[in-house]
Amino acid sequence: MRYPCATAPKPPTAATFLTPMIDVHNVTRQFYSKTVVDRISFHVDAGEVVGFLGPNGAGKSTTMRMLTGYLPPTSGGIKVAGHDILTDSIAARREIGYMPENVPLYTDMRVKEYLHFRARLKGLSGKELRIRVGAVMDRCGLTDVRRKIIRTLSRGYRQRVGLADALVHQPKLLILDEPTNGLDPNQIRQVRELIQDLSENHTVLLSTHILSEVEAVCGRVIIINEGTIKAADTPENLVNQLRRAGTVHLEIQAVPEIAEAKLREISVIKKVTLECEIEGGWKRFVIRAESGTDVRQKIVALCAANGWPLREISRLSANLEDVFVELTQRQI
Amino acid sequence: MTAFITILRKELRGFFLSPVAYVVISMMMIVQGVSFLFALKPLLTGPQNMSLVQAQFTGALFWIPLFVLFPLITMRLFSEEQKMGTLEMLLTAPVRMADVVLAKFFACLIFYIILWLPTILHYLLLEWIGGIEHAFPVYALAGAFCIIVLLGMMNIAIGCLASSLSANQIVAGVLTFALIVMLFLLGHLPGSSLGGLSEIVQEFFEHINSDLHMQRFSSGMVDTRPIAYYLSATAVLLVATTFTLNARRWKN
């Protein structure tokens, strides 16, 4: 999967740096009376790799369909590489390589035939077309199945065909809707590496439910829930913001009831639970504190004041999953 | 233009690679052979008041296979795209909806015209093998083919519209069949027992009577009004197809 491009991508011009690659302004999408995407605005700069996260039904695919000009927004404006997606649709679409969610393909065509068809639709011809199709088949590991009828391919291979199609015309912008959905761990790694390779000269917007993938490849994430954007920042920043809300694990020797009562007296602590008793008289507590506070020093001081032996105090480090859960779970 | 030609080529290949195509081709070859024989036969007994061409292209043997043919060749066109979701791939490439509709329409039309080639061969054979000069009026044959093509355009456009309305091929096919038969029967209303129609209504029904057009053209009487009728109906139907497809992808 890691062959070099056959033809070198065009060098970026000044304009690529000035206009954002994707510029979404106050976009709303309704299906009948149901609002699926609600006044979202964001932009993606040239060269970025952005992860688009959200629970099922959040509106990720709908947003991506609007970005690629397949669905018009109910209101609001979208520009891709400086072209308005509605009024200058063809020019905008030329810049995009899109892989839709379930990778719809003409299943009665052969792999190579299909890629030739797609490349020609996207304006390639002659020698350039053959070179590009060969290059993307190499890159996506399709060379061995190029004569197979798409219907007979496994899901993972169809996914690769979709990816090869998205890459074939060397678009500036790649929009990939769950590119690793349905792949085995090896293939997931290959696709991840491919995206990392591509990020050197493409802008990428990808949606996924695999958060480790986002941490590995994305410089920035946008989290969407119920049609509105909940956060847009680097994974590190999001995690750091959440870390201060942390959960603390504590192991001391004390009478559980007394220790619990005294710990609760610290004002920012919301919840203290005895997790388990360990032999030797050690008690393990899980303490949840309010966001934006670090209670470890106060707890240590409390233990010292009461003479409780302390052998562990640790704060759970948050990860992107915690951020995701915090921002998108339904409040009950 | 590239997009149009690319899709046209892909669709044409699709036609010749599908098993349905060969069923349709064999069906049409048999039908044409039989109707040619049936048209020839009376001539053995003596002169007839209809030319060979007219006899072949005006009976039930001409019309009934057509009612079946159009649904068969058009029902797949847009239904399948909608069912498989492949329009999303097509229309996120730099391709216009009009390119897609026109390319599919013309691919179907070309296939349809190819289906009629055996008949031309029959007439040529009649001259070559039969050794008969002027066995048939060439202008009449040209006229008949003119209607065959024009009628084909309109009916294929009807099929396009029907298949844009449903993701289910069978529904699209049945709808096409119903619309084509209905249109044919409407043209015959004035001739039926329903008398007392006003003159304008009479004229309207005559205007859409394909059977009448065929009778006239296949006797060499070429008229521009039917040509305008078929071409404009085709255009309207194709525009409607484009609108339907857009509306269905935008709303759904």
Ligand SMILES: Nc1ncnc2c1ncn2[C@@H]1O[C@H](COP(=O)(O)OP(=O)(O)OP(=O)(O)O)[C@@H](O)[C@H]1O
């Ligand atoms: N064509 C449509 N008609 C009506 N409702 C739709 C349509 N397409 C999407 N929706 C609704 O819009 C909402 C968002 O759907 P969308 O496919 O964008 O979610 P998603 O974030 O991609 O989810 P997933 O992670 O499951 O792919 C869902 O509630 C869905 O039911």
Ligand SMILES: [Mg+2]
């Ligand atoms: Mg989705």
